Amino acid sequence: MEMVLQRSSDGMACHRPRSPELQEAAAELRRGPWTVDEDLTLINYIADHGEGRWNALARAAGLKRTGKSCRLRWLNYLRPDVKRGNFTAEEQLLILDLHSRWGNRWSKIAQHLPGRTDNEIKNYWRTRVQKHAKQLNCDVNSDRFKDAMKYLWMPRLVERIHATAAASVAGDGNSNDVSCLSGVTMAAAAACFDSSPSMVTTSSSDSFTSDSHELEKSLLTTCGGETMSCGDWMQQVDNEFWSTHNIQPAADKYNHQFQDQELSGWVQGFSEGVSESLWSLEDIWKMQ
DNA sequence: AATGTGGTCAACCGCTTAAGG
DNA sequence: TCCTTAAGCGGTTGACCACAT
Incomplete structure (x- = not known):
């Protein structure tokens, strides 16, 4: 697909799709900090269906996030075995x-x-x-x-x-x-x-x-x-x-x-x- | 009390690699 | 073998907070 380099809202360079459909889809995507509701949605979906296939997971769960974002949120924050606090x-x-x-x-x-x-x-x-x-x-x-x-x-x-x-x-x-x-x-x-x-x-x-x-x-x-x-x-x-x-x-x-x-x-x-x-x-x- | 500064960390990015058709 | 897609990786950014001035 043809891509064009643009600046995102936060000033960072990014590749954006050109087709109107995909532009619309990209515009709907949420970015930035996760809300409690989003966290719960992701946790519940993974509890029911397991993790992996992150792009499909994001769509199926109804999250307006990229698969990448979902994966990162899960691995770095939501996973049950993530240990928090200072390093010993x-x-x-x-x-x-x-x-x-x-x-x-x-x-x-x-x-x-x-x-x-x-x-x-x-x-x-x-x-x-x-x-x-x-x-x-x-x-x-x-x-x-x-x-x-x-x-x-x-x-x-x-x-x-x-x-x-x-x-x-x-x-x-x-x-x-x-x-x-x-x-x-x-x-x-x-x-x-x-x-x-x-x-x-x-x-x-x-x-x-x-x-x-x-x-x-x-x-x-x-x-x-x-x-x-x-x-x-x-x-x-x-x-x-x-x-x-x-x-x-x-x-x-x-x-x-x-x-x-x-x-x-x-x-x-x-x-x-x-x-x-x-x-x-x-x-x-x-x-x- | 207001402002500035520096530290922390979640989230993002682009790039690379792996897997599958 | 080539192409596409997904996943993973390391670097970077920016919001937030605590502390100093």
Whole structure:
């Protein structure tokens, strides 16, 4: 069909059909936020007839929406298993880890966060994560920001998760209960720790190696009555995680040398820009 | 109280891929 | 093999809200 490029009412470029019939049909289509009635119509129709064939579904249900719009509304909002609310520390850790493996493959990442949509993860990345990069005056895809994520942010999340778990264990008096720490999270954390010994070759980075090990040592935990390092523990659950979640372990362990001459700028960025507790003065000293 | 600014997130878009005729 | 249609994906926009000035 012949198409003509026009501007829609919201100023965005779009292709509009030329035939009068289709123009009329397109003009009838609703856009923008969904009403409660529309939501109910879509939910009820899918409950009765199932999902799929979205264009036909939209027509059959009597919705003046495109199939695309219906599909998006259902998948991102109306589906019963959609989880809402803030991301947990575990989920954040997993997002950081999976993004470091796969990049902006939001849909693929979302497959490993039950109840979370690709749209939600994408929004999280663009708002929260990119904000941190901006605060550090670096690009979100730059090596320096990846360093910050891997050696500061992710360990901090692990600490946070571990603290929550410890509080939980202390609270219910069950010293063997580590169930609140999922294999998902621990494997992501393991990925973060495992890479540290091999990553450094320069003198300035040696401190990072030892610091990572110190941090690992500091994250001692109790499992089944035996004291073990967090790294060992994470390694223990690693295999379970990879098989459970059908993710291939990263083959290319992170290997990067810090640039000495840039450290001062780094520290400046940390001390000036980062407001969340994820970045502490301790982190800055470690960087130095 | 009014206005400006920045963050969040639902919804949109164009493009690509898969499936079917 | 080519064409059409549907579905899926990632990038972008804009309305809304909270907070600052």
